[in-house]
Amino acid sequence: MSAAGTARQTPPATGRREPVFTLPFVNLMVANGLLRVCTYMLIALVPLYALDRGVSTTVAGLTTTLYMGAAVVLRPLSGKLVDTRGRYAVMVVGASLYCAATGLYVLTLPIWALLAARALQGFGFALNGTAVMTLATDLIPESRMSEGIGYLGVEQTVAQLFAPWLALELRGTYGYRTAFAVVFALGVVNLFIRIPLRTVARRLDARRREEASRRGPAEEAAEQVGPEKGPLWSRIVDRDAWRPSSIMFLLMFGAAGINTFMAAYATGHGIANSGPFFTASGLMVAVSRLTAGRLGRRFGTVWVIAPGIALMAAGQLGIWWSPDLSVLMLAGAAYGLGMGAVQPGLNSLAVLSAGRERRGRANSTFFMAMDLSQAIGAVALGAVAGVAGTGAVFPISAGLMSVACVAYVVLRRRGFVG
Incomplete structure (x- = not known):
């Protein structure tokens, strides 16, 4: 990591604790929380809608594949656009595209x-x-980056817990058209809530430009070398953020295994309803995100991330061993507690390793690692399951997490990650 990148990871000490919950941050949380609700409602509705239209399960699966595939394809460009065109403009364009597409579902489309x-x-x-x-x-x-990212992630957990239920209730009572109309209405409200953020976003953009203008010629040239003049990968992946992102890449293989194979494996072991696993996991993710940032600030990031990875690995082994639902729920709680601590911690390291002018690219690097890991992991672990059975997926995922934990500790000692 560059010296500049290392310096950015250690915020200046101040005697005053800076607030996280400012009015613009709360505004952003509410707006993005509504879009999260829309996302999880549509995850429940769209594949069922396609199946009820009489298409095959393969075509119904494409509703998810195309959604995630489009997100992965555009992710590298999104980071560059955020850094060059401004946070607010890209955010509103993205939310408007999302909302417009949702409105189309109200129609009877081919x-x-x-x-x-x-x-x-x-x-x-x-x-x-x-x-x-x-x-x-x-x-x-x-100084509170991991803590703030954790708070922002709580809205995802809350939406994941109740939005699919709401969507299915609306579908069952009023039909698809009404359910899609409700999602569209929430999307429109979300757009209006974002309007007050325009002023603060422009002020922050102006501050970034001012900071960039104060940099010396040598430092400015150093900032531009990788992204603009290096090989193609260096224009897509931030040169400093890839290190914590690579740890997250290894960890998300396990998430792909859980999402794809856990329910089938539990059913094969006599656990007919594995839903409480996800409930326990989601609740503990929320608890962890509310507390891990403060613990990291007090004891150091390594004392949050390394134990968090260990808990995730323990959760995978718990799934593999679980003889009944109670053990499966404990495994879910361990996994959620670890994930809720690790993801914001690594995300904050990725962001703080880059300057303000590269934060869009740093975030897109981190999210690309997560997206690609789940896409590749589903295929790779599917091949493992086909050869050795679904049970083999979970100890292998635990092994990858152990490798990630060792890699994090070693890279940290060598100064490559914070």
């Missing part, structure tokens, strides 16, 4: 148009997600 709308929504999701997180990291004090 299947090809439904799939196209889902891909358009994926583009909006990528632009919005990178811009929101980058604007958030501009608003959060650097």
Whole structure:
């Protein structure tokens, strides 16, 4: 890591504790929280809607594949746009694309148009997600970055717990058209809530430009070498943020295994309803995100991230061993507690390793690592499951997490990650 990158990870000590919950940050949380609710409602609704239209399960699966694929494709560009065009502009464009695509679901579209709308929504999701997180990291004090990112992530957990239920209740009572109309209305409200952020975002953009103008010629040249004149990968991946992002890449293989194979494995072991696993995991993610940042600030990041990875690995082994639902729920709690601590911690390291002018690229690097890991992990672990059975997925995932833990500790001692 460059000397500049290392210096940025250690915020200046101050006698005053800077606030996280400023009015703009709360505004951003509320707006993004509404979009999270829309996302999880549509995750529940769209595949079922396609199946009820009479398409095959393969085509129904494409509603998710195209959504995530479009997000992965646009993720590298989203980071560059956020850094060059401004956080607010990219955020509003992304949220508008997402909302417009949602409005199309209210119509009775042919299947090809439904799939196209889902891909358009994926583009909006990528632009919005990178811009929101980058604007958030501009608003959060650097001394409390992990803590603030953790708070921002709580809204995802809350949405994940109740939004699918709400969507299915609306579908069952009023039908798809009403359910989609409710999602669209929430998207429109989310757009209006973002309007007050325009002023503060412009002020932050002006501050970044002023800071860039004060840099010396040598430092400015050093900032430009990797992204503009290096190989293609260096224009996509931030040269400092890739280190903590690579740790997250290894960890998200396990998430792919859980999302894809856990329910089938539990059913094969006599646990008919594995839903409480996700409930326990989601609740502990929320608890962890509310507390881990403060613990990291007090004891140091390593004392949050390393134990968090160990808890995630323990959760994977718990799934593999679980003889009944109670043990499976404990495994979910351990996994959620670890994930809630590790993700904001590594995300904050990725962001603080880059200057303000590269935070968009740093965030897109981190999210690309997560997206690609889940996409590759689902295929790779699927091949493992086909050869050795679904049970083999979980100890292998635990092994990858152990490798990630060792890599983090070693890289930290050598000064490559914070």
